[in-house]
Amino acid sequence: MSDTRSLRTSGAAALATTRVTVDTLADIGRELMRARATAAAHEPAPPAHGLVVDVGGGQAPHPRADVVVDKYVADDFERPGGEQLDLSKPLVIADAAALPFADRAFAYVIASHVLEHATDPAGFAAQFMRIAPAGFVQVPSRESELVFGWQFHPWLIDLEGETLVFEARGDRRAHCGEVLHRSFSDSALFRAWWASTRAQWHHSVEWRETLHVRVEGASTADRTASFGVDRTVRALRDARARGALQPLSDALRDVLRCPVCGTPLTWAEESVTCADGTHAYPVAGGVPVLLEEAAGAGGG
Numbered sequence: 620m621s622d623t624r625s626l627r628t629s630g631a632a633a634l635a636t637t638r639v640t641v642d643t644l645a646d647i648g649r650e651l652m653r654a655r656a657t658a659a660a661h662e663p664a665p666p667a668h669g670l671v672v673d674v675g676g677g678q679a680p681h682p683r684a685d686v687v688v689d690k691y692v693a694d695d696f697e698r699p700g701g702e703q704l705d706l707s708k709p710l711v712i713a714d715a716a717a718l719p720f721a722d723r724a725f726a727y728v729i730a731s732h733v734l735e736h737a738t739d740p741a742g743f744a745a746q747f748m749r750i751a752p753a754g755f756v757q758v759p760s761r762e763s764e765l766v767f768g769w770q771f772h773p774w775l776i777d778l779e780g781e782t783l784v785f786e787a788r789g790d791r792r793a794h795c796g797e798v799l800h801r802s803f804s805d806s807a808l809f810r811a812w813w814a815s816t817r818a819q820w821h822h823s824v825e826w827r828e829t830l831h832v833r834v835e836g837a838s839t840a841d842r843t844a845s846f847g848v849d850r851t852v853r854a855l856r857d858a859r860a861r862g863a864l865q866p867l868s869d870a871l872r873d874v875l876r877c878p879v880c881g882t883p884l885t886w887a888e889e890s891v892t893c894a895d896g897t898h899a900y901p902v903a904g905g906v907p908v909l910l911e912e913a914a915g916a917g918g919g
């Protein structure tokens with residue numbers, strides 16, 4: 620008797636759950652539609668013609684990018700089980716604070732999740748505007764920083780009209796951030812909710828001529844990635860040995876400049892030297908390492 624009743628009870632409960640689930644599925648469907656409707660506003664819109672550079676896009680370069688600029692290849696290679704660098708595009712090792720390219724070398728610059736790492740976001744923005752007349756920038760919002768949080772980011776960022784406003788993070792941290800990062804990677808429903816409320820989490824700016832940035836105060840991150848010239852050269856040589864690296868086209872070589880003095884570069888097998896012979900940089904696996912800290916005295 621009691622067995623039958625408990626069966627009936629659980630059957631009714633299951634039915635109730637099913638009804639809720641159907642309603643919930645309809646809600647989820649609407650959220651996904653909303654996510655899809657707003658997704659394009661958070662994607663770069665590069666022109667069909669002209670050179671396109673993806674700054675900091677090492678893990679997932681934009682399909683339209685002709686070249687990727689990244690700095691921390693060795694860290695990525697060495698991170699066990701971590702996200703690997705995508706080497707399907709030609710690569711230049713450089714710092715966004717001193718981009719090794721001629722003025723207006725590109726038609727468009729993509730910088731997705733780069734500015735929030737900068738100790739000098741206005742300096743990065745000035746570099747983007749120098750090398751291209753237009754581009755796309757995406758950064759996490761203040762809300763994203765306070766809810767999820769990343770130790771490498773020194774800022775809380777707001778979008779006021781067309782201006783990205785950087786405020787020093789101070790001691791404000793995302794105290795439950797780990798739980799939310801875990802939910803994001805574990806739960807499709809959580810990601811659907813996140814995507815349907817995307818404008819809360821990302822500021823995406825498509826700029827032309829001027830990228831408006833205002834920085835309030837100075838700030839540094841809790842943690843910063845370490846860079847080593849030797850490690851980087853070794854990692855690049857290993858990648859070339861695996862056949863992983865793409866060669867730079869002549870068009871790209873033509874627009875490369877010394878990151879310190881801005882003069883054109885002369886190529887040799889294992890190094891490049893700037894026009895006045897003051898700075899020489901290693902080339903490993905065909906990839907130039909154009910960083911001030913990698914510059915040796917030129918042979919000039």
Ligand SMILES: [Zn+2]
Pocket residue numbers: 877878879880881882893894895897898
């Ligand atoms: Zn130089």
